[in-house]
Amino acid sequence: MRIRKKRSLLNQAAGGDGLRRVVRKAYGVFRREGLAGIKTRIAWLRAGAPGTVDPRRYGEWVRCFDQIDDATRAVIRERVANFENPPRISVVMPVYNPNPQWLAQAIESIRAQLYPHWELCIADDVSTDPAIRPLLDRHASADARIKVAFREKNGHISAASNTALGLATGAWVALFDHDDVLPEHALYCVADAIQRNPEIRMIYSDEDKIDESGKRREPYFKCDWNPDLFLSQNMFSHLGVFQKDLLDEVGGFREGYEGSQDYDLALRCAERAGGGAIHHIPRVLYHWRVHAESTASGTDAKPYAVVAGERALNDHLDRTGIRGTAEFELNGYRVRYALPDPAPLVSLIIPTRNEPELVRECIKSIVDKTTYRNFEIIVVDSGSGDPATLGSIASLEHDEVVRVLRDDRPFNFSAWCNSAIEASNGDIVGLIDNGIEVITPGWLSEMVSIALQPGVGAVGAKVLYPNDTVQHAGFALGLLGMAGRVHHHLPRGSFGYFGRASLRCTVSAVSAACMIVRKSVYRDTAGLNEKDTSMAFSDVDFCIRVREAGYRNVWTPYAELYHHESATRRDDSDLAMQARFDKEVQYMRTRWGSLLRDDPFYSPNLTFDEENFGLAWPPRVGALV
Known part of the structure; x- marks a missing residue:
């Protein structure tokens, strides 16, 4: 949709007052998100809505899987008669x-x-x-x-x-x-x-x-x-x-x-x-x-x-x-939830190891750009050994909003986060990768306002690679055999499959690269699983348990952050770590096997083989009769 057409839409919709309304909306975006927000909206308008299926391929899919023959008609009529x-x-x-x-x-x-x-x-x-x-x-x-x-x-x-x-x-x-x-x-x-x-x-x-x-x-x-x-x-x-x-x-x-x-x-x-x-x-x-x-x-x-x-x-x-x-907004509706006054304290947990410059930039980005101000940052130093690194991390504590906790236990991402959350003061907690950089200043206000809604469990952000493509927009269970990243590598401004890369939605799981959740929900579900998911699937396993407890997990495109990859995660070249990873895969398949075949927030007519919302050949829908 061209900007000219969008202006025409709003102008007609507002009944002659449309231009003023466009200006007000643009100014509101600018106040909340700055010039970057305006540029993002323009990019969205230009990007359109990729993800639609090629008509010829869909025609073939229809011929294979969406046709009714005489035998099926006869069975349907017999079933209806009964x-x-x-x-x-x-x-x-x-x-x-x-x-x-x-x-x-x-x-x-x-x-x-x-x-x-x-x-x-x-x-x-x-x-x-x-x-x-x-x-x-x-x-x-x-x-x-x-x-x-x-x-x-x-x-x-x-x-x-x-x-x-x-x-x-x-x-x-x-x-x-x-x-x-x-x-x-x-x-x-x-x-x-x-x-x-x-x-x-x-x-x-x-x-x-x-x-x-x-x-x-x-x-x-x-x-x-x-x-x-x-x-x-x-x-x-x-x-x-x-x-x-x-x-x-x-x-x-x-x-x-x-x-x-x-x-x-x-x-x-x-x-x-x-x-x-x-x-x-x-x-x-x-x-x-x-x-x-x-x-x-x-x-x-x-x-x-x-x-x-x-x-x-x-x-x-x-x-x-x-x-x-x-x-x-652009291709759908956005509900802006009001925050309570005063806004609750948010404890942001950042595990790190031997990466002082990365975590410094992460903290600077959060402190300098975030409009939500009632937060504390807890850096979990998980076994840094270099003296220069130790001194650099210790110096972070001079910032009044930053605390550093030392945790020298062997690699266990889940245990590091759990211990830090127990030491936190906030009613809301956030798991933040040390390579995160804030893009939208209102990211934390957006995520906290959602987390406070009744029935909401974990809230995930739109996490981007530095090349402005999507890294995390929620997980779909079963995708790529376990839990795949929907809209992975999609350009930042693209609407995605029927708008779902640019609209808030319920998902089965969100990434711990940037996850916000009420501490009460975190405790109700026993936090991250230290025993079975110490490295790879802790966020997915946690979100599934959150769903089991009766909450829903929400992903929002209105909290955008870059993710500069860090070394805090596992090293795939380490054979012992690979063995642990394989063990976690087995745990996930054993514990959540049925769910990994049937994600309610991902259609059985869409493929499990790619992260692009392509057609499933064949679909996983049961027989018509």
């Missing part, structure tokens, strides 16, 4: 002046469903195209399951959706746009999920896009429910299905949120249902039509949707008692 109390699914479709050809294709895709227990509830919002009414009448006459209401006054999409919702008699409601297409097995997959999971109240699927000629492209293979990503983008939409009782409880669609009315609805429903009642089907069950007026072509198509999304998110924060504000 359902006890098969749920009726009401497909709700507001209509206003669509391309008649695409409208007909949308309706026919519902009529072609292998699952027969549906009704299509259509509300025409006073379309001015004379071809629309006869087309709808014709289809309603051909199939009694199609209901049509013709509104007398145009009310926009929320009012029309509520009119369509008023026709629904099913126990479940699926949202459907008037120019999109469902594959023939879509409603069967929904009904099957309901049969298998009677506790669920909301269902969403993967999706792709279909162009004006009907060619499929840009599949979005989503992860399971991801509350932090959901506050950054409407990952629920397409195909989104709700329990009808839940929609009644929240009052349906709200007028005044047009363009993001489905996001607002999903936010209110998710608040009431809870994350445990939200189910993801890892299959492409929705083909989103791309054309000039569709939001599938980008936010420029419907700029008012951006402002409506901000309003919906800020309403959500108010309803849930979360202190913060939401704003649209």
Whole structure:
């Protein structure tokens, strides 16, 4: 997206006040992050969103893994015939002046469903195209399951959706746009999920896009429910299905949120249902039509949707008692959580060995650049032997915020950190590699504000190599056989896979190169595992245990730091160290084997062989029937 287009987006969204709004946002970035922050935003705009799949390769993947044959159709029909109390699914479709050809294709895709227990509830919002009414009448006459209401006054999409919702008699409601297409097995997959999971109240699927000629492209293979990503983008939409009782409880669609009315609805429903009642089907069950007026072509198509999304998110924060504000930034939304006053003391733990200049630069970077000021730094000198080094490290204690702890035990990264944390004074603790250099001054404010949110465990940063490519943006369990680094080596300004390199999200694990966590959470989960993960997988093992304890781990792109590699970590040339490493690998596979095959925050349709969000050949999704 060019800057000119972004300015146009915000200008329209703000209704003539857009230029002032752009200036205010730019000035806010400058105050928080300086000129480097402005340059980063420009780079993001220019970088676009790599990570989308080549259409030809996706076409081949579809032919291999996303086709339904006659034998499968027969098994599906037999299975449906044996359902006890098969749920009726009401497909709700507001209509206003669509391309008649695409409208007909949308309706026919519902009529072609292998699952027969549906009704299509259509509300025409006073379309001015004379071809629309006869087309709808014709289809309603051909199939009694199609209901049509013709509104007398145009009310926009929320009012029309509520009119369509008023026709629904099913126990479940699926949202459907008037120019999109469902594959023939879509409603069967929904009904099957309901049969298998009677506790669920909301269902969403993967999706792709279909162009004006009907060619499929840009599949979005989503992860399971991801509350932090959901506050950054409407990952629920397409195909989104709700329990009808839940929609009644929240009052349906709200007028005044047009363009993001489905996001607002999903936010209110998710608040009431809870994350445990939200189910993801890892299959492409929705083909989103791309054309000039569709939001599938980008936010420029419907700029008012951006402002409506901000309003919906800020309403959500108010309803849930979360202190913060939401704003649209570049390719998604960012919630800025408010810090308490006074801000809590943060203890930053920096293990080091024989690298005085590296740790000095690390400390100088933190002290000079960090806007969050209530912190202490604890340097763990883990066996430095050089007299010059010892003198240099001892001199660090002259800084009032720095303490040095001597720990001469053999190499054990986990033990060094645990002992330092026990000696710390802060309610928040941070593990910092001695090669870290601060980029964004607000990094610690960002991470602490997230760590203080209810239910949050460890918080990770966007850690970059000095060449401005990604080193750490969260781990995916199972990637590269153990735990791989998502978006590894991606250019700093790139959005990544459907924005996930530039949006806050829940992940299975974050790197201890820069990790912030409440001390109470650290103690609840017994800290780093000194016995089994003394060197290589301490952060991943810790984060898995944090998840087991009921917390979620969060990665944020708004805390950026460089990582200059250090020698504090293990030396792979040392045979004894290699043996310890191999032992840790075995521990991880034995202890976490099942989790290393099924990361809920990484799609089974994506590869485990590379760190680039490529397609899985074959996917790890179970058989359709």
